[in-house]
Amino acid sequence: MSGGSRLCGTSYGTDSGRPPPPATSSDRSDLTGRSDHRTDRTDDDPVGPRPYRRAMDPVAPRHPGAAPVTWAPPAASGPPRAAPSPQRTVVLRRLRTTGLVLTAAFSSSVAMAYAVEDDALLIPFIAWMVGTALAVGLVVRHRFPVALALTASAAALLLPLDTFAALVALVGVVARRPLRVAVGCGTAVAVATGAALLRDHLRPDTATLLAATDPVTGEVDVLPGPGYVVIGVVLVAAAVGLGLLRRYRDEVRAAETGRIRQERVAAELRTEMTRQEERELIAREVHDTVAHQLSLVALHASSLRGGAPDTVAEGAESIREAADRARRELRDMVEMLRDPAPGTALQPAPVTLDDVPALLDTARQAGALIRSSVYVADAGYASLALTRAVYRLVQESLTNAVKHAPGAEVDITLHATPREGVRLRVTNSLTAAVDVADRGSGLAGMRERAALLGGTVDAGPRGDAFVVEATLPWVAATSPT
Template sequence: MTRTDRLAWLLPSAMADDAAEGAGRPRRTVRDWVVDTTMFLLAAFVGVLAAETSAQYNSGAVLLADQLLGAAAVCALWLRRRWPTGLAVALSLVSIVAPVAGGAMLASLFSLAVRKPFREVAWIGAIAAACSVVQVFVRPDPDMSRLLSIGIGFVLILLVTAWGMLVRSRRRLVEALRERARRAEAEAELRAEQAQRLAREAIAREMHDVLAHRLTLLSVHAGALEFRPDAPPEQVARAAGVIRDSAHEALQDLREIIGVLRTPGEGGEENRPQPTLDTLGALVDESRQAGMKVVLDSALDHPAGVPVATGRTVYRIAQEGLTNARKHAPGAEVTVTLRGRPGDGLTVDVANPAPDGPVPHVPGSGQGLIGLTERATLAGGRMTHGPAPDGGFALHAWLPWPA
């Protein structure tokens, strides 16, 4: 049973009566029947005691009228859920001439205090108090002084009214806690959905960064084989080897990402670690083997101290820069420059001049640089990119490097 279910069990059924007021009488629950029967029996017991006292001093028509009015008042309590205000006023008036109805009157005041706001309860309670004063003079008790009778009436009315208002306050509190628990559960579900959506977006960006590099190699070398069918056998074999290796690497990367989706937070021995700054050299070597001219200029102060997340971002930025240079400036020399030290931050520059000849059309999504800009911003840094003055393309990023 959840917290909301427990609060719903604690919430008395009278609150449902308030919500359904004016919309028709709700069906009584088992708890309603128990409460109504208990109040009926208590009012009847008080009425019997009052009837025995009345029988000592009255007889004939007066005694019969007391008993009939008392019985009618007790039976009228079954209507207290539907007409609490009218019933309380009516029983207060009846109690003036029929003390036997006093128990039913107190029960109706209690029900009224449970269901109605203080202002309405206050003026009806004042009417009941006034009726109790009048009743002392209309039907006095020979064994008790009038002042004592008035005091007892006031005390009983105040007690049942205060008790009812206390029950009402408690029920309102439980209702508020129930609504708060329901809202908290809804907000928790919403936060979980947002977290899942953000995780999917992050995985999608990661998938793009990982696969774009591999698939670009496939596209470039497949295009070279298409446009140069008469190439020497060694060049064809080299291009075919690059295509095979790139396809294998792409499958490995895709398998790794799918493995993360299936079992987040778990990794097997066959899963490769995420790229870091230490694997940047392997990325450059791979690009050189694919026929690119790449110069890596790294002058970092204590590179081993670069945070893992920052190193991964540097790797992705360099990977995207090399991928774009291979697409749009084949044959041009690409320079990857790393500078920085703890406390000052780390800068990454990827630049290439304009290509010498025509550029083959290689389709792309255009989302790589946007994703890298978001990645750098989330890491606390910034990234800019655009055409260089010499007609080439330059990419510059700064990332924080704590001291």
Template sequence: MTRTEYSWLLPSAMVAAPELYDPEPAGGRAVRTDARGRPRRTVRDWIVDLVAFLFSVFLALVVIGESSRINGDGAGVVRFDEVVGLLSCCSVWLRRRLPVPLAVALSVLSVFSPAVAGPLLVALFTIAVHRPFPTVAAVGVTGLGLGLVQPFVRPDPGTTVLASIVVGFVILLLVTCWGMLVRSQRQLYVALRERARRAETEAELRAQQAQRLAREAIAREMHDVLAHRLTLLSVHAGALEFRPDAPPAEVARAAGVIRDSAHDALQDLRQIIGVLRAPGDGGSDDRPQPTLATLGPLVAESRDAGMTVRLDNTIGEPAEMSAVLGRTVYRIAQEGLTNARKHAPGAEVTVSVSGTPGDGVTVSVGNPAPGRPVTPVPGSGQGLIGLAERATLAGGRLEHGATEDGGFRISAWLPWAV
């Protein structure tokens, strides 16, 4: 017998989500079964069944004792109650396998013998816990209907018929409601477990998405940084190629710039690879992020590479600017210098930064048309796209394009909170 065929032993919530109730769910060891393929009872199941059996026996003994007092010793009615009570108590062990037939049969027997009261209550409680509401309602109505007949067939001399009917109705109703409450609590437990599992899955997906976004941000940073370094290598290597007769001092200076740029690019690659290997782990040797205060060294580095750069920075206190805003300004200036070095070597580049808190920051990098033919330097154009995304995320805007004199200009405005 498969688990589906045996599912009437379980609450509907357990059937719908059996993995939440299995002590060894899917992926672990298989659930132990008997020779017929049915799941074996656990220790808890045996304890519950034993308590239900003892409760039925106790209640049956009380009823049989009361019947002996009313009908006298040796009466046939007492013997009938003893036999029916014994069989009904033993039938409690079948409540997991045949709950509905057992409850209906005990309801019919309760009309003729009150000794069935204990097993009947156990059977009704089992159905209320393990079966859906329509089945519970049908069996409950059947039990209540037969309970109306029982006081007339086996009247109690010490109690009126109306009192017997009311007491029986209240007891059956309480037992049924108690079982339905247990069932609802189990279903709530399953729902909470499923919600917790879903929340864990969603949290894991959000973490993966955050990691992916972080990796994309690292990739953009890698493009911005390495493009700046590698263009220095390309420019100076090209100068050495086209001017093999340059003075030794210039050759040595160009070789030094190439060496320093290659070393810096290698360090940047090592840092990026370290971050990709352990996302979110920051070591004590992490290099500081660029800010507006490092804009001067960036311009000086470009001048050392042979570029003519004019810096016009009217912001007197870079520390007043947030680190994120300063880093964005730095990246815009860096990308503008990189593009000028690629496409307009020898042209003067103007970098201007101005603004005040509340009015925002204006950053522009422009250069005129190159004065001589330029050997094309390969590029993907992703740097400007990344700058536009960076400016948009900061709440600003960025524009770029050719000027009327054939040059190129990058202009951006970024908000600066007070």
């Protein structure tokens, strides 16, 4: 590194070993990680960048280097399926219920008909009435599956009835009730099914439901006992299997609904976080830019009192330029806030470490007493997030010094290298008019900027001076500028 040269009270250092490559606009990114693809600067603009522009890029995260905050709905795993209309769903449900009711009524009627030979007519009639009531009860099988399964099982044990209604109700119990309840109801339905099959097996061959008569010889072939066992196991297993299948389908549907709800909540939280980040960015930019220009206006105005006529005209021109810069900054920000385009995000114009000398010279021209020492090595290899933070820290420190200690000398020392990071120290003497407690939100904004890069800011009175010390880690640019 070569030594620095004195210029307007400021010493500047360079690194002769690695000259920075030429700047490219596509490589520039600001504190929020956005890319600068154009410039809004015109020939009639004063020295310094314009503070705002609109960008359609995703809102950047708080920490540099992290991916931008974006969200998109999850991609479908297969071809899209059209959801059935509500009317069609209701019709299909009613048709299914009607079919089950008719089947249950027919099944109970058949069971009653085969029981007529063994019992008096009263018992089969009662069984038919109970079977018809159980068949109609299938209409409310989704609301009362346990009661229906247990009632139908008890009826099959006490009366010559089948267990079709109990098996249908068992499907709903397994699908929507706890495991203990499902096991209890399944046991009851299995016992009732076994009893109904055993009753049919013990009847005479001519009154057996599961039998076939040879039309030639007239002999009756009855299903053997193991066949009844197989039929009973198959019926109960089918009911349990359908219930488990429906339970799995309901769980998948509930999980999908929960996932969609969580994604909606997460999207709302991300939107709120994005808005909060933009509000904080707007607050920092307004304080660091507009407030700085207004402080320069006040400084120019104070220098006009008792001045010579030629200096009054020059000071008035300086006031006009500072006020015009503040007006343009506010106009740009208002235009950005009024833009209703979705995805629009606040993107301040980039600044570099090369803009720091111009910032100090502008303050000197306004009458500020500044003694500065600036040494920066490999400025072209520093990220725009780092350079912007350094620029705003210097700017806010000057604004505080001019506002709270007018007429006091400001001593600024800036040392930035890739090896040692960035060290900034701004000192101004305290005057009788200084109110240390009245510091506004400037220091809070400075600490926020430093924290975004993993740095710290320490500010406060030390003896007869107010000292601001900032330490930032060196953040290298992805592409040197």
